[in-house]
Amino acid sequence: MAYTLDQFCRDLHDALIEKVDDESRETVRANLEKLLANPDFVAETWQEDTPPGKRVLYHDKDTDVYVLAHVQEEGKKGNPHSHGASWAIYGNATGATDMSEWRRTNSEDDDHAELVLEKEYSITPGLAQAYGPGLIHSTGHPCKSWVLRVTGTDLDTLPRYRFDAKKDKILETA
Ligand SMILES: [Fe+2]
Incomplete structure (x- = not known):
């Protein structure tokens, strides 16, 4: 039987209720790939005319985890x-998320950040990647x-640590 959103949400709750660590996140990541492989779920969640932005598909009250469906526009790039x-x-x-992972090379106490590009890859249809704290x-x-995202809390209420090309030194080569 196809893996449904309801099942994904139940499994997510069970995986994260005891402890949140790399192992339990890996369980959720693998389940997210199973969910993306269900064409009925994809067809119910996004249509060609679904506008850009995000929708909350599920919020787990016990763990505060959110499941979000995004439509990302072509050419959108984040800092x-x-x-x-x-x-x-x-x-x-659908589509692709071009992901870059960065490493900060200077002290957290400095007034600016120096970042070095560590990894670049694409998340293509059916694939999911987990990003731990920090x-x-x-x-x-x-x-x-069309992107599905699971977050540990409502990230909009959390200070996001954005780095800025004007103030910070962002190096694309090591
Ligand atoms: Fe992010």
């Missing part, structure tokens, strides 16, 4: 950021993309 103490899992239903990343969408 490097981390989600502070929280975490996120990104998966694509991991600095930036995303780009080379084409319109």
Whole structure:
């Protein structure tokens, strides 16, 4: 039987209620790929005319985890950021998320950040990646993309650690 959103949400609750760590996030990440492989779920969640932006599909009150459906516009590019103490899992239903992972090379106490590009890859349809607390990343969408995201809390209420190309030194080569 196809893996449904309801089942995904039940499993997410069970995986994260005891402890939130790399292992339980990996369980959710693998389940997210199973969910993306269900064409009925994709067809129910996004249509060609679904506008850009995000919708909350589920909020787990016990763990405060959110499941969000995004429509990302072609050419959208974000600055490097981390989600502070929280975490996120990104998966694509269509299109691609071009992901860059960055490493800060100077002290947290400095007034500016120096970032070095560590990894670059694309999250393509059916794939999901997990980002633990503090991991600095930036995303780009080379084409319109339907993205599913699971976040450890409502990230909009959390200070996001955004890095800024004017103030910070962002190096694309090590
Ligand atoms: Fe992010």
